[in-house]
């Protein structure tokens with residue numbers, strides 16, 4: 011099937027290449043000429059395991075191409091909207107200018123019978139607002155939210171846990187137009203449908219809310235365990251063992267109970283704030299009031315990590331060398347959007363620390379965003395003469411591959427703050443380190 015993907019960032023580039031990899035004929039369209047130039051020659055403009063391979067194969071096969079020209083969308087049967095919905099500057103709501111601009115630019119190139127499939131995360135009510143302009147062109151709007159995780163984006167796109175299609179509906183049932191739209195989406199995702207992946211057809215509002223509810227729940231789960239870490243810190247408990255113990259309850263589950271410096275990235279932080287703002291617009295602010303606490307708990311973890319470093323160094327970091335292990339917001343990504351790792355690094359630098367950052371993938375992005383910090387590519391060089399080391403992104407290069415005895419030969423002070431509770435505390439202590447976890451004794 012011929013399709014266009016409007017917006018080729020972290021979501022759209024993967025979506026375009028993945029759709030080509032399952033046999034569709036795809037044109038990726040973006041206003042960012044630099045990004046398009048890179049994608050067009052098969053160079054992934056960001057770090058995402060597996061993307062390079064499917065990008066290269068898509069272009070080689072002729073099924074995948076990229077352009078800045080929106081007219082190239084003409085003739086596609088399905089048009090995916092994957093543009094950004096960042097937090098509004100100075101507010102909490104989602105900035106929909108990119109979505110509105112992308113839809114407006116696409117309209118002249120739609121043909122009757124086309125599908126426009128929104129994938130961006132939007133406030134509930136957006137699809138209902140956009141549908142009439144799409145319908146005027148004889149096309150149908152659906153909302154098809156995306157649940158991929160960065161670092162796992164290719165597999166999550168090709169083999170998702172579930173597919174959700176918000177289609178034109180009346181009295182809780184798809185209209186004839188809605189049923190037709192759902193059938194087309196089943197064809198789009200034919201490989202997942204063939205594997206009996208749950209395919210939920212619903213109305214616009216439910217589809218939009220499913221997405222924000224999923225992210226709100228994930229963020230809440232993380233802040234819950236971080237709240238337990240705050241209690242553990244004053245009771246001598248071990249929050250990682252607590253997470254193991256409650257995680258054995260199938261109703262709770264161990265995943266996303268990782269206490270540490272908390273969540274960041276281009277989505278969870280903005281999505282809980284946008285959800286709160288939208289709920290307040292709807293007069294239901296109190297229904298999701300707890301999300302303000304989720305946000306507050308999350309941000310307190312970053313401050314706590316900085317405090318741990320300052321305390322471990324006797325009350326000041328002034329003139330002390332601090333090696334920061336990690337810059338991306340999570341491993342297997344070069345994304346530094348609202349990265350807790352970089353937030354902590356910048357704060358330590360602001361307190362007078364001589365901060366050296368290393369990361370396997372995100373240094374170029376970090377250097378552009380925070381030129382005031384020092385960046386070193388090689389891990390052991392970054393560790394040289396450190397007075398303290400803080401782990402802020404749990405890359406395997408230190409989580410699994412850094413031997414504490416070896417690290418001890420490189421540093422000036424054997425002080426490690428484990429901002430992701432990912433190190434073996436006993437092993438590091440046995441190697442002579444002062445080990446400080448976050449909610450661990």
Ligand SMILES: NC(=O)C1=CN([C@@H]2O[C@H](COP(=O)(O)OP(=O)(O)OC[C@H]3O[C@@H](n4cnc5c(N)ncnc54)[C@H](O)[C@@H]3O)[C@@H](O)[C@H]2O)C=CC1
Pocket residue numbers: 016017018019020021022039040041042045092093094095108109111112115129130131132156157158159160276277
């Ligand atoms: N990054 C992720 O893991 C996921 C993101 N999402 C959602 O997907 C949306 C996109 O997120 P990302 O890909 O991370 O953002 P991004 O910022 O990496 O990519 C957005 C792209 O849209 C392009 N763009 C903006 N206006 C445009 C226009 N009028 N026409 C064509 N292209 C335009 C930008 O140049 C940029 O390349 C957001 O709503 C996000 O919440 C949803 C699930 C996963």
Ligand SMILES: O=C(O)[C@H]1O[C@H](OP(=O)(O)OP(=O)(O)OC[C@H]2O[C@@H](n3ccc(=O)[nH]c3=O)[C@H](O)[C@@H]2O)[C@H](O)[C@@H](O)[C@@H]1O
Pocket residue numbers: 131156157158159160161225228232265266267268269270271272273274275276277278339340
């Ligand atoms: O809407 C989105 O963009 C996506 O947001 C998240 O995916 P992502 O942001 O890529 O990364 P996660 O794996 O969810 O991690 C988010 C943040 O939470 C942190 N985290 C995660 C797990 C945990 O136990 N503790 C914890 O602090 C990570 O370090 C990271 O900073 C959701 O997991 C995806 O389903 C969703 O599609």
